[in-house]
Amino acid sequence: MDASRWSGAWMRAVVAVLVACLSTLVVPAGPASGATLTWGACPGVTDTRLRCATVQVPLDHARPTGPTIDIMISRLPATDPALRRGVLVTTGGGPGGAGVPEPLTLATVVDPAVLARYDIVGFDMRFVERSTPITCGQPQEEPGGYWVRTATYQPLRDTAAEARRYARACARHAGWALPFATTAQAARDLDTIRVRLGERTLSFLGGSYAAMLGVAYGTLFPRRVDRFVLDSPVDYDLAWRPYELDRLPAFEENYAAFTGYLADNNAAFGLGATPTEVAQTLSRAFARAAVEPIVAGDHAWTAGELGSLTVIATYFEYLWPVVATDLAAILAHTPPPIPLDPRPAPLPGTPGVPADNHTAVNMAFRCGDNAWPRDLATYRQDLARLGTRYPVFGPSIANLNPCAFWLVSRDNTPSLAGNRAPAALVVAALRDASVPLANSVATTRAIAGSKLVTVDKRTHVPLLGGQANACLTDAVTAYLVHGHLPERDTAC
Numbered sequence: 001m002d003a004s005r006w007s008g009a010w011m012r013a014v015v016a017v018l019v020a021c022l023s024t025l026v027v028p029a030g031p032a033s034g035a036t037l038t039w040g041a042c043p044g045v046t047d048t049r050l051r052c053a054t055v056q057v058p059l060d061h062a063r064p065t066g067p068t069i070d071i072m073i074s075r076l077p078a079t080d081p082a083l084r085r086g087v088l089v090t091t092g093g094g095p096g097g098a099g100v101p102e103p104l105t106l107a108t109v110v111d112p113a114v115l116a117r118y119d120i121v122g123f124d125m126r127f128v129e130r131s132t133p134i135t136c137g138q139p140q141e142e143p144g145g146y147w148v149r150t151a152t153y154q155p156l157r158d159t160a161a162e163a164r165r166y167a168r169a170c171a172r173h174a175g176w177a178l179p180f181a182t183t184a185q186a187a188r189d190l191d192t193i194r195v196r197l198g199e200r201t202l203s204f205l206g207g208s209y210a211a212m213l214g215v216a217y218g219t220l221f222p223r224r225v226d227r228f229v230l231d232s233p234v235d236y237d238l239a240w241r242p243y244e245l246d247r248l249p250a251f252e253e254n255y256a257a258f259t260g261y262l263a264d265n266n267a268a269f270g271l272g273a274t275p276t277e278v279a280q281t282l283s284r285a286f287a288r289a290a291v292e293p294i295v296a297g298d299h300a301w302t303a304g305e306l307g308s309l310t311v312i313a314t315y316f317e318y319l320w321p322v323v324a325t326d327l328a329a330i331l332a333h334t335p336p337p338i339p340l341d342p343r344p345a346p347l348p349g350t351p352g353v354p355a356d357n358h359t360a361v362n363m364a365f366r367c368g369d370n371a372w373p374r375d376l377a378t379y380r381q382d383l384a385r386l387g388t389r390y391p392v393f394g395p396s397i398a399n400l401n402p403c404a405f406w407l408v409s410r411d412n413t414p415s416l417a418g419n420r421a422p423a424a425l426v427v428a429a430l431r432d433a434s435v436p437l438a439n440s441v442a443t444t445r446a447i448a449g450s451k452l453v454t455v456d457k458r459t460h461v462p463l464l465g466g467q468a469n470a471c472l473t474d475a476v477t478a479y480l481v482h483g484h485l486p487e488r489d490t491a492c
Helices: 009-014 102-106 112-117 156-174 183-197 209-220 241-246 248-264 275-291 303-315 317-331 357-368 376-389 437-446 470-482
Strands: 051-058 068-076 086-090 118-123 202-207 225-231 294-296 299-301 425-429 451-455
Touching: 051 183, 068 102, 068 183, 086 102, 086 183, 102 118, 112 118, 112 470, 118 183, 156 357, 156 376, 183 202, 183 209, 202 209, 209 225, 225 470, 248 275, 248 303, 248 317, 275 294, 275 303, 275 317, 294 317, 303 317, 425 437, 425 470, 437 451, 451 470
Parallel strands: 086 118, 086 202, 202 225, 225 425, 425 451
Antiparallel strands: 051 068, 068 118, 294 299
């Protein structure tokens, strides 16, 4: 299951709340002006304050004179040019989430003093939407934008055959791109963007996978780092399969809390009077949908789509009423009152995005960052061990996926232990299932001098998800505006 899809483009559509390394290039000595870039309208974005430009980057940064691809960047200018410090870069999570619209989202969650001092710069990562998008040739996105199959409903040999077909299709349609779909390559893209903007250094604010990208940038370009805010970063040293397996306990814990909420509100939702009854109701519904989708209005809900709703509930406690209302309606064969699109989609008016782009990118980066086990015995053992211990999500998260058959299979991740960047501000929620707290703790400890600020909530990306309290927001403002990190790790 994807680490951070729900912190990016999907959340903007669901609720209004969410709302690299050419080190040999000569860095301009003057202030940032973007004079060499041509700025215009941003595809799919109606807010005219946001302007976009295209930056060419090497397909392979190890061959800077080789083929190039286009990366689209966006810019929301600082509101007070007299106070301007530089650029604050952001992008979407996922991997696979769009980043071009993200400055408008960021502008709704940070203090106006931050907006006064920074141009907020977003970008679609390589191969996402506006930035030379790729496809694996599929007719639509997977639910949630990530490829996952549940061993409860399908034998491992059938999953392996399906995963192998998907990997071969990706190689056929995007084989030219797959060796270069890595977080390290994307971090080098970010440094090329810095150069083109005319900045000596850059600041960064990203959540979940995007925060991991920020960590990669700091590891590769420590002298180019100004002020970095990392909201719920994935532990770079665990990406990807160890990280996926390590978060199983948090998934099960948050799901149990959700079923408790449904039981406490049985009068409203009618899904069961006890957590056990609720779990049985949902389990039967998923099994039924795995055989024949559940028709509710004009949509037939598959088991994968219903599963994506439960993933939302494990990530965001504040969305429990929404998910519960929709689940109750779907199981009653009526249209959900608060429609949640289970599959990611670009903003209307964004041209040229393949039908499966978000899923293709998610798999390309997760499979391309490092090697996954290739023998079925490993997955069989993991399923036997974890499927019983974690019966709700173990059969999915521990299962095999197309990475077992990927075109390229090698370690492409710079070690977190090698990060020598200046101290960062790391923020996180204590009961985050998507990126459990241990990831943020590990990142904080690895980047010397960094400080961790937490909120006691069952949520993901508390700052970017609009779930920060005044204490956390004030810490972010003090750091970005004045450079003041907390004296010690802080529980808000």
